[in-house]
Amino acid sequence: MRSTTETASSAGSKVEQELRGYLDTLSMPATMVSTPRRLSGGASRETWAVDVRIGDRTGDTVGLVYRGQFGEQKLAASLREEHLAMTALYQAGQPVPRPYPAPSETGDMAFMVMERAAGVDLRKAMSTLSESVRSALRVQLMNSLVRIHGIDADRVFPYRGGYEYNVDSQLHQWILPILADDTAIDVPLLKAAARRLDAFRPADGPVCLLHGDFKANNILVEGGRMTAILDWELCHVGDPLEDLAWTRLWTTRWDVIGGLFDSQEFLDQYANSSGTEIDPERFAYWELFSWVKLAMILRRQGQEAQEAGSSPMLAQLGRSVAHCEVHIAARLGAIEGATS
Numbered sequence: 295m296r297s298t299t300e301t302a303s304s305a306g307s308k309v310e311q312e313l314r315g316y317l318d319t320l321s322m323p324a325t326m327v328s329t330p331r332r333l334s335g336g337a338s339r340e341t342w343a344v345d346v347r348i349g350d351r352t353g354d355t356v357g358l359v360y361r362g363q364f365g366e367q368k369l370a371a372s373l374r375e376e377h378l379a380m381t382a383l384y385q386a387g388q389p390v391p392r393p394y395p396a397p398s399e400t401g402d403m404a405f406m407v408m409e410r411a412a413g414v415d416l417r418k419a420m421s422t423l424s425e426s427v428r429s430a431l432r433v434q435l436m437n438s439l440v441r442i443h444g445i446d447a448d449r450v451f452p453y454r455g456g457y458e459y460n461v462d463s464q465l466h467q468w469i470l471p472i473l474a475d476d477t478a479i480d481v482p483l484l485k486a487a488a489r490r491l492d493a494f495r496p497a498d499g500p501v502c503l504l505h506g507d508f509k510a511n512n513i514l515v516e517g518g519r520m521t522a523i524l525d526w527e528l529c530h531v532g533d534p535l536e537d538l539a540w541t542r543l544w545t546t547r548w549d550v551i552g553g554l555f556d557s558q559e560f561l562d563q564y565a566n567s568s569g570t571e572i573d574p575e576r577f578a579y580w581e582l583f584s585w586v587k588l589a590m591i592l593r594r595q596g597q598e599a600q601e602a603g604s605s606p607m608l609a610q611l612g613r614s615v616a617h618c619e620v621h622i623a624a625r626l627g628a629i630e631g632a633t634s
Contacts, residue, residue, distance in 0.1 A: 306330040309342045309360050312405060316397055322348050327355050338370035338527045339363065343410055357410035359391065363403075370527040371506075373403040375451065379503065379529045380408065382450040389438060389522050411522035413514030420510065420553045427518040432554050432563070434520045435513065439537070440568045442523075443502040447531045450503050461495045464532060468587045481593075481615070487586045487622050494629045496576050504530055504537040510549040535572065538564060539580035543588060543621075578628035585625065589618035 309330040317324045327345040342360040363373055371379075380393045391408040416431075423431070472488040505512075506528030514522040538561060545552045551560055565572050592614050 305340075306332070306342070309362070310344070313344065313346070313358070313360060313407065316394075316405075316407060317346070317348070319397075320395065324348055330360065333359075339373075339525075358394075359408050359410045360405055361408070362405040371529050373406050376526045376529060377403065377406045379450050379526050382445060382503075383442070383526075386441075386445060388441060388445075389520060390526070391522055391524070411514050411524070413516035413521040415511045415524075416513040416515050416520075416550070416553075417510040417548045419515050420548045423518075428554055430518060431515065431520060435550065435554065436563050436567050438520065438523060439505075439508060439564065442505055443534045443537070443568065445503045447501060447503050451531065461498055461533070464536070464583070465492060465495060468590055469583070472586075472590070481589075481619070483619050483622055484586060484589060487582060487626060490626060490629050491579070491583055491586065494579070496579050499533050499535075499576065500570075501531055502534050504532045504534070506530055506537070506540065508537060508541045508550070509544045510553060513550075533576075533580065534568075534570065535577050536580045536584065538572070539577060539584040540587075542581065543584055578625070582622065582625045582629060585618050585621045589615050589622065592618065 306329055310326055313330075314324060314326075324346040327347050328343075330342045330344040333341040333343055340362045342362075343357065344360065345355050345357050347355050361373065361376070370376075374396065377393055377396050380390050383390045384392055391411045394407040394409075397403060397405065397407075469488045469491050472484050473492065505523065505526065507525055508523075512523060512525040513520060514524065542551055542557055542560065544550065545557065547553050551557055555563065561572055561577070564570070
């Protein structure tokens with residue numbers, strides 16, 4: 295069996311080879327200035343940082359990020375969808391790293407490449423921020439989230455051709471499989487929550503582009519300002535309240551909720567900034583949905599990692615389902631008229 299170091303070296307060589315070939319197709323022959331370095335985090339993508347020198351121009355060094363697919367990932371958006379979202383957002387002046395052109399025009403993408411953004415993730419910086427910086431970041435983050443939700447989803451995903459989001463589409467992806475699979479899904483509480491979400495789904499509401507995972511470790515800051523929003527692997531079209539509910543799952547002093555906003559302040563400021571009235575019943579639905587979705591993600595990743603023996607980190611995530619169940623149990627009664 296190969297050692298971890300040998301495996302990482304082999305993977306890094308593959309990334310370097312693919313990057314060279316890709317940049318050649320863009321007429322940007324590159325000299326590697328640094329060995330590709332695997333970045334931590336990310337459960338659905340492998341992410342590598344590398345510095346390259348383009349052509350023979352001495353000193354013209356560019357920091358790049360390579361994003362590749364982990365095996366057969368069924369939980370995240372495709373790399374092509376992630377690339378489409380980032381391209382549309384970058385062109386609209388949103389704080390995302392500049393994506394390079396897609397390696398292919400159609401079909402599945404094995405990887406994508408973008409410029410490396412400056413800064414450290416907000417979670418790591420939180421303890422060092424002064425109150426004046428926190429106040430400025432609250433405004434920046436809220437304005438960015440509102441602007442993301444203002445992006446025309448048809449502009450992001452034009453290839454969908456008449457695709458229309460509705461509540462059913464999210465239920466079919468995340469909730470109904472719980473009810474349909476009696477062998478792989480054996481957690482009674484998840485089944486009870488799934489039945490409730492299925493029976494008392496709200497009417498279709500406004501739809502927009504959602505980040506899908508708007509929390510501190512996906513936000514970069516530097517010099518007291520936000521520099522980039524990262525990790526668009528869960529981006530999709532949906533109800534903006536779903537994005538808000540997902541962000542409110544993460545409530546520690548190192549995250550957006552608890553570190554910058556309290557839970558109600560976050561919703562109030564979004565309502566004021568966007569001019570959107572937040573319906574409490576509709577929000578309660580998406581909050582329960584988000585806890586069930588998170589439990590499903592953690593459970594599937596834990597099961598797949600154990601079966602493949604691929605990632606101890608992902609295998610450990612499966613143990614966090616119990617934490618989700620506590621919150622699911624507390625919120626089951628929030629869906630009006632539901633019965634167990």
